[in-house]
Amino acid sequence: MQLAPEDITAIRLSLQIALTATLLSLPLGFAVAWLLSFKTFRGKILLEVFINLPLTLPPVVIGYFLLLMLGRNGWAGSLLNEAGIQLIFTWKAAVIASATVGFPLLVRSIRLGMDSINRQLIQAAESLGSSWFDTLLTVILPLSLKGILAGSSLMFARSLGEFGATIIVAGNIPGLTQTIPLAIYDYASSPSSASMALSLCLVSVAISVVVLFVHEYLAGTVEKRGGS
Amino acid sequence: MRLRIEAEKQLGNFHFNINADITDKRIGIFGESGSGKSTLVHMLSGHLHPDRGEIFLDNDCIFSSSRALNLQPRHRRVGLVFQKPSLFPHLSVSRNLFYGYRRCSKEHRKVTPDELIAVLKLDGLLERGVLNLSGGEKQRVALARAVLASPRLLLMDEPLSALDDGLRFQIIPYLKSVTEQFGIPCIFISHSVVEMQLMANRILTLQSGRLNEETTPDQLARKTMARSQRGYVNLLELDGATSEGGLFAYRWGDGRLLISDGNSRSSALFELSSRDIILFQKHPEAISARNLLECRVKETFSVDNRVGIVLSSGNSQLVAEIVHKAADELQITAGSTVFAAIKASSFRRLI
Numbered sequence: 001m002q003l004a005p006e007d008i009t010a011i012r013l014s015l016q017i018a019l020t021a022t023l024l025s026l027p028l029g030f031a032v033a034w035l036l037s038f039k040t041f042r043g044k045i046l047l048e049v050f051i052n053l054p055l056t057l058p059p060v061v062i063g064y065f066l067l068l069m070l071g072r073n074g075w076a077g078s079l080l081n082e083a084g085i086q087l088i089f090t091w092k093a094a095v096i097a098s099a100t101v102g103f104p105l106l107v108r109s110i111r112l113g114m115d116s117i118n119r120q121l122i123q124a125a126e127s128l129g130s131s132w133f134d135t136l137l138t139v140i141l142p143l144s145l146k147g148i149l150a151g152s153s154l155m156f157a158r159s160l161g162e163f164g165a166t167i168i169v170a171g172n173i174p175g176l177t178q179t180i181p182l183a184i185y186d187y188a189s190s191p192s193s194a195s196m197a198l199s200l201c202l203v204s205v206a207i208s209v210v211v212l213f214v215h216e217y218l219a220g221t222v223e224k225r226g227g228s
Numbered sequence: 229m230r231l232r233i234e235a236e237k238q239l240g241n242f243h244f245n246i247n248a249d250i251t252d253k254r255i256g257i258f259g260e261s262g263s264g265k266s267t268l269v270h271m272l273s274g275h276l277h278p279d280r281g282e283i284f285l286d287n288d289c290i291f292s293s294s295r296a297l298n299l300q301p302r303h304r305r306v307g308l309v310f311q312k313p314s315l316f317p318h319l320s321v322s323r324n325l326f327y328g329y330r331r332c333s334k335e336h337r338k339v340t341p342d343e344l345i346a347v348l349k350l351d352g353l354l355e356r357g358v359l360n361l362s363g364g365e366k367q368r369v370a371l372a373r374a375v376l377a378s379p380r381l382l383l384m385d386e387p388l389s390a391l392d393d394g395l396r397f398q399i400i401p402y403l404k405s406v407t408e409q410f411g412i413p414c415i416f417i418s419h420s421v422v423e424m425q426l427m428a429n430r431i432l433t434l435q436s437g438r439l440n441e442e443t444t445p446d447q448l449a450r451k452t453m454a455r456s457q458r459g460y461v462n463l464l465e466l467d468g469a470t471s472e473g474g475l476f477a478y479r480w481g482d483g484r485l486l487i488s489d490g491n492s493r494s495s496a497l498f499e500l501s502s503r504d505i506i507l508f509q510k511h512p513e514a515i516s517a518r519n520l521l522e523c524r525v526k527e528t529f530s531v532d533n534r535v536g537i538v539l540s541s542g543n544s545q546l547v548a549e550i551v552h553k554a555a556d557e558l559q560i561t562a563g564s565t566v567f568a569a570i571k572a573s574s575f576r577r578l579i
Binding site: 118121123124125127129130134138139142143 | 300301305308310312314316328332357
């Protein structure tokens with residue numbers, strides 16, 4: 001197995017981007033899942049469609065929309081530019097791309113976990129004097145842990161493999177924004193670098209296997225403790 | 229405790245409309261499935277809002293549509309015990325028990341945890357996970373959890389219906405002792421007449437989302453006698469058993485009862501169907517039934533094509549059930565004397 005110094009950077013960057021995207025998305029994903037699972041409101045279907053849209057759109061399309069939004073002339077980009085923040089073609093843009101693409105997977109998994117919570121538990125907690133926030137922290141959160149873990153693992157894995165949206169908003173700059181999939185893409189375009197591409201593929205498989213093992217272990221631990 | 233409720237709610241095709249004012253420490257809500265029992269429970273707990281109306285617990289208004297008042301469930305101090313125990317699966321027995329206790333202000337706490345744990349015999353379970361408990365243990369923990377929060381009213385929504393008969397009647401003494409010992413008024417919801425007889429003093433019967441009547445357990449048992457599979461169920465709490473020829477002899481009224489399913493414990497609760505009592509006008513010469521009791525007819529009542537005969541002996545009484553023609557032939561009237569034959573095996577021990 002051969003790995004160039006840029007490959008090591010790509011691996012580190014991939015992990016960094018996937019981890020940051022997952023951690024940043026978690027609070028919002030939990031809040032959106034709670035909203036969809038426990039609340040009835042007008043426009044709920046619209047919100048569901050909007051949240052799930054990235055699942056059905058080609059990632060390149062998402063990347064292009066993000067580029068329009070975050071670019072110098074985009075509505076968010078111009079505001080950020082005035083504040084001296086440049087996102088496009090940085091690893092942060094890759095985080096946003098990964099977060100956007102993986103967000104529906106996170107929300108769906110957490111929501112499934114929340115949907116399986118017996119509503120009488122919530123009623124019991126409230127009748128025992130618990131406020132909604134208290135119930136959220138002491139009943140809903142622990143009982144959604146399995147869904148949170150599943151969603152986080154899926155999102156992390158999806159972020160590791162993110163290509164289309166990332167290449168549009170973050171580019172493919174070795175050492176700066178080049179992630180594992182982008183590096184493999186580079187190697188695959190040149191026949192002489194097949195072994196390098198294969199090495200990165202193996203690393204990718206290894207990371208995925210570790211993620212799945214960690215997920216299974218944590219899910220098992222949560223289940224033993226009675227979390228759903 | 230006084231409960232005043234005047235509430236209306238439209239739920240799809242189901243229209244709930246109730247107007248009741250009842251005072252008692254142990255109120256029963258009786259009705260078939262779909263009669264609106266759970267709707268009433270949810271309205272009292274605050275998890276369902278009436279479209280219109282008012283709800284008062286004692287003199288405190290907990291809901292009023294005209295005053296736009298709706299006390300949140302956590303402020304109502306109404307304890308809930310569900311059909312299924314609904315324990316927090318991620319918490320130990322101990323942490324389940326103290327969930328409400330810790331959230332109850334010190335001024336409202338009126339139940340001592342150690343005392344309650346002893347009454348409900350939960351000492352050995354405290355550090356266990358709730359997933360490993362039996363059905364009866366789970367229900368006892370759920371009851372203790374609700375009581376430890378010192379509610380001013382305990383709502384028990386068919387808490388026994390998920391348990392088999394053996395467990396069901398094991399739990400009832402706990403339910404009674406907890407509400408009596410700690411002085412917590414309760415509303416007990418069930419579609420079982422026997423449970424109503426055991427748990428309630430006054431009963432509201434619901435039918436199709438409306439209040440049908442306010443009654444007593446005895447009146448309810450009489451009314452449902454003809455259509456119930458076991459007729460009027462006599463509940464007999466007996467003690468002082470002695471062994472006699474393979475049977476257990478208990479004092480009852482001026483005489484005694486021989487029961488095959490007895491035990492030598494200090495007291496036991498038996499049920500006896502009104503249909504298992506055979507009446508004779510005169511003392512029969514020979515009979516296989518082990519119990520032949522000379523009783524006075526206290527009163528008679530008629531339900532559909534049946535006649536209920538209230539028999540008394542000393543301070544005890546039983547209800548027998550016969551058809552009109554038999555009542556006419558035996559010339560049974562209040563004050564007359566009859567002989568009641570009951571097989572020793574007709575008594576079913578509940579506790």
